[in-house]
Amino acid sequence: MMKTSELKTISEKLIDTFHNAGKISIDLYKKGLNIEVKEDKSPVSNGDLKVNDLITSKIKDITPDVPIISEETVDLKVKNKAKIFWLIDPIDGTKEYIAGKDEYTLNAALVINTVPVLGLVGVPKKNRLFYSYGPGESYLIEDGKTKKINCFKQQPKGQIVALSSVVKPSDIILNKLKEYKVNSIVKMASSYKFCVIATGEYDIYAARERANEWDYAAGHAVAQNAGAIIKTLDDKPFLYGKEDYRNPSLLIRRSENLND
Numbered sequence: 001m002m003k004t005s006e007l008k009t010i011s012e013k014l015i016d017t018f019h020n021a022g023k024i025s026i027d028l029y030k031k032g033l034n035i036e037v038k039e040d041k042s043p044v045s046n047g048d049l050k051v052n053d054l055i056t057s058k059i060k061d062i063t064p065d066v067p068i069i070s071e072e073t074v075d076l077k078v079k080n081k082a083k084i085f086w087l088i089d090p091i092d093g094t095k096e097y098i099a100g101k102d103e104y105t106l107n108a109a110l111v112i113n114t115v116p117v118l119g120l121v122g123v124p125k126k127n128r129l130f131y132s133y134g135p136g137e138s139y140l141i142e143d144g145k146t147k148k149i150n151c152f153k154q155q156p157k158g159q160i161v162a163l164s165s166v167v168k169p170s171d172i173i174l175n176k177l178k179e180y181k182v183n184s185i186v187k188m189a190s191s192y193k194f195c196v197i198a199t200g201e202y203d204i205y206a207a208r209e210r211a212n213e214w215d216y217a218a219g220h221a222v223a224q225n226a227g228a229i230i231k232t233l234d235d236k237p238f239l240y241g242k243e244d245y246r247n248p249s250l251l252i253r254r255s256e257n258l259n260d
Helices: 004-031 046-062 094-098 171-179 192-198 213-225
Strands: 035-037 043-045 068-070 084-092 105-112 115-123 128-134 137-142 145-148 161-164 184-187 204-207 229-231 250-253
Touching: 004 046, 004 105, 004 115, 004 128, 004 137, 043 046, 043 094, 046 068, 046 084, 046 094, 046 105, 068 213, 084 094, 084 213, 105 213, 115 192, 115 213, 128 192, 128 213, 137 192, 137 213, 161 192, 171 204, 192 204, 192 213, 192 250, 213 229, 213 250
Parallel strands: 068 084, 161 184, 161 204
Antiparallel strands: 035 043, 084 105, 105 115, 115 128, 128 137, 137 145, 204 250, 229 250
């Protein structure tokens, strides 16, 4: 196992790369993106690929012996057998990115024995960069300042606000949110949802089985290390390192009691 001090060093060595890759993602968008459609019918742009190159090459420098699994280069026919590996989603929310919106994120996470212990999530258009390297060690860099984040409630008492990736959540999700006395739901794209639960700006996010491990892992590290409770909808542990990378359902809560 890596010591917390090693994980801290690794995460801090990636901060400049994430700032730089974020700026480049904005520059490439301004120049006009080249967009292709992948086999699974999802779009990919030269922005996704450039960010992927920047993050991957820096990670290879820092941890040359750890395998890297990236959304843009993964071979889904090969089963994942690694116990320690990186998960990269260079741009989560590619559709948002292509549309010029501001909720897309840059993501990298280090998974050790099923747990994302270290994560970085860049949100270039919001000038926010989140990083984490251990329990109680989640940070937000904003306006040049770094502050520790810990899921401390930002909404007024009695206001319990959920996030959703869709405008109309399914009945299964709505019923789950009712259990937690949610009074309003805000639509939000990408792994940014995990980060704004980590800051305490929002309280809860529930989702059915969707997406792949690289979509969640970095945000998961940031939120869980800030104190969030992350499980499946049926209250099982949410683990990584599945052979096919598919995510189970998800329930992420800012705290045990969402009014605290």
